Amino acid sequence: MLFEIFVIVATVIVLFVLNVKDKDIKRKFLITFISVLLFEYFTSALWINKNLEYWAYLYKGVSWIITLGWTSIILASIALVNYTLPKLSEGKRFIVQLLVVSVVGFFAEILVRLLGIRDYSALAQKAMSGVMIGGVPIEAIYYIPVFMALVISFKRYWEISFNEKKIIEQPISRRKNK
Amino acid sequence: MNGILLFELFVLLFTIVLWMFMTKKGYKNVSRKFIILLIGALLFEIMSEPMWINSKLSNWAYLYKDISWILTLGWVSIIMVSILLVDYGFRHLPEKKRFWLYLLIVEAITVPLETVLFTVGIRGYAPELLERTSGFLIPFTKMPIEGVIVIPIFISLILTFYKYVNYLMDKK
Numbered sequence: 001m002l003f004e005i006f007v008i009v010a011t012v013i014v015l016f017v018l019n020v021k022d023k024d025i026k027r028k029f030l031i032t033f034i035s036v037l038l039f040e041y042f043t044s045a046l047w048i049n050k051n052l053e054y055w056a057y058l059y060k061g062v063s064w065i066i067t068l069g070w071t072s073i074i075l076a077s078i079a080l081v082n083y084t085l086p087k088l089s090e091g092k093r094f095i096v097q098l099l100v101v102s103v104v105g106f107f108a109e110i111l112v113r114l115l116g117i118r119d120y121s122a123l124a125q126k127a128m129s130g131v132m133i134g135g136v137p138i139e140a141i142y143y144i145p146v147f148m149a150l151v152i153s154f155k156r157y158w159e160i161s162f163n164e165k166k167i168i169e170q171p172i173s174r175r176k177n178k
Numbered sequence: 179m180n181g182i183l184l185f186e187l188f189v190l191l192f193t194i195v196l197w198m199f200m201t202k203k204g205y206k207n208v209s210r211k212f213i214i215l216l217i218g219a220l221l222f223e224i225m226s227e228p229m230w231i232n233s234k235l236s237n238w239a240y241l242y243k244d245i246s247w248i249l250t251l252g253w254v255s256i257i258m259v260s261i262l263l264v265d266y267g268f269r270h271l272p273e274k275k276r277f278w279l280y281l282l283i284v285e286a287i288t289v290p291l292e293t294v295l296f297t298v299g300i301r302g303y304a305p306e307l308l309e310r311t312s313g314f315l316i317p318f319t320k321m322p323i324e325g326v327i328v329i330p331i332f333i334s335l336i337l338t339f340y341k342y343v344n345y346l347m348d349k350k
Contacts, residue, residue, distance in 0.1 A: 035335070042331045045229055045307045060310065091346040123306040127228040127243075146221045150335040157338035160345065161274040 003115060004056050007069045014072045018079050028159060029075060035154035036070045037062070039147060048119040066112075073108055074151060077101040097152060102145040109144070110134040182300070186239050189252045196255055200262070211344060212254060218339040219253045220245075222332055231302035249301075256291075257337060260284045280337055281330045288329050293321045 018025045040047075040062050049063045056065040077100045081093055088096065112118040113135040120128070120137065131138040193212075200208040223230075223245050232244040239248040260283035264276050271279070293316055295301035303311075303322065311322040 035338075038331050038335060042328060042335075043226060043229075045304075045310055046226075090349060094346060121306065123228045123304055143225060146225050149221070150218075150339050153339040153342035154335055157342045157345075158274070160342075161272070161277070 001053055003117065004053055004065050007065050007072070011068050011072045014076050018075060021083075022079070024159075024163075025075070027162065028155065029071060031158045032074050032151065032155045033067060033071045035151045036067045036074070037064075038154075039151060040067055040070075046121055046124040048121055049117060050119060051116050066117075069108065070105070070151075073104050074101055074148070074155070077104050078152070094152065094156075098145055098148055101148045101152070105144045105148065106136065106140060109136045109140055181298075182234055183236060185300070186236055186248050189248050189255070193251045193255045196258060200258075207344075207347070210347060211340075212258070214343045214347075215254045215257055215336070215340045216250060218336040218343075219250050219257070220247075221339075222336055223250055223253075226332070229304055229307050231304060232300065233302065234298075234300050252291075253336075256284055256287050257333065257340070260287065261337075277334075277337070281333060284333045284337075285326070285330055288333075289316070289326055292325055292329070293319045296321045296325075 015025060015029060022028070037058075041059070044060060044062050047061065049057075049061045049066050052063050052065060056063045058064045058067075078097050081097045081100055085093060085096060109118065110133075128137045128139050133140075197208060197212060200211075205211075220241075224242070227243060227245055230244070232240075232246045232249055235246050235248060239246045241247045241250075257280075260280050263283055264279045268276055268279055292301060297320060308322065311324045314323040315321060316323055316326065
């Protein structure tokens with residue numbers, strides 16, 4: 001119960017702080033939440049989210065509390081990079097954001113493992129080497145950045161589609177063709 | 179020549195023809211677009227590899243464990259075709275509306291194809307994954323109904339990865 005409350009309070013604080021500088025944060029939050037949820041639903045056969053309160057679950061082992069936690073980590077890390085490295089090009093910032101989110105995400109994974117919330121299904125374990133770092137499979141070094149790359153791309157794609165009229169007028173992939 | 183080899187050659191040939199078509203039609207950075215899409219699809223396939231079984235393909239069609247670069251190329255071509263069709267036919271639509279059409283076309287192409295691959299045994303779901311399905315099948319097939327829901331989910335993540343990375347490259 002404490003973990004669930006901690007995640008909710010942390011999310012409220014993250015949203016409150018980010019709202020000061022970014023009036024679009026609610027939409028960004030929603031987009032990020034949806035992308036994490038899509039990913040969690042799709043790969044739900046690989047992970048086991050256990051020992052959470054019954055109300056923390058959405059469907060089978062998919063927990064909206066875990067999704068909320070990932071969403072806050074992603075938004076806070078991205079904001080941190082954007083705030084500290086505003087002059088970097090978006091491409092380079094994307095790489096730095098991936099790095100920061102992945103490192104924070106790895107420690108978050110260690111935490112949920114220590115708390116006994118996160119486990120891996122037999123299906124996932126079959127594919128793992130068995131090498132662990134702080135209770136987390138070494139494969140997470142690959143999985144977390146991939147997960148984050150897809151989620152951050154999804155988030156940015158929708159932000160751009162909603163905000164930038166110039167891009168909306170032409171397909172993103174062919175913007176320079178005309 | 180057996181059916182499997184024919185299928186592999188067809189995927190390969192189709193991808194080459196699609197690449198040549200785009201190059202000839204004046205699309206910019208065609209190779210880059212294919213590579214980004216290939217990376218997006220491959221990243222996803224590696225990540226979700228324990229969930230699927232890709233079998234019966236030729237030895238040379240596999241990359242790592244049962245991840246097949248031929249099937250990845252197939253995904254790349256399907257997604258690229260849907261992008262081309264939508265961008266051509268609905269160029270007046272804003273990106274956020276076109277996104278749903280991309281998904282719709284990919285779904286329309288993929289569900290019958292995936293069902294055929296599932297039926298002939300090239301594509302399969304891990305037993306642990308099948309246990310989690312509802313038990314409902316696509317009518318007249320052995321394909322779990324969940325396949326219809328799962329395809330747009332993972333395509334939406336690959337598609338947005340492709341669009342965003344392409345956008346970043348264009349901005350350079």
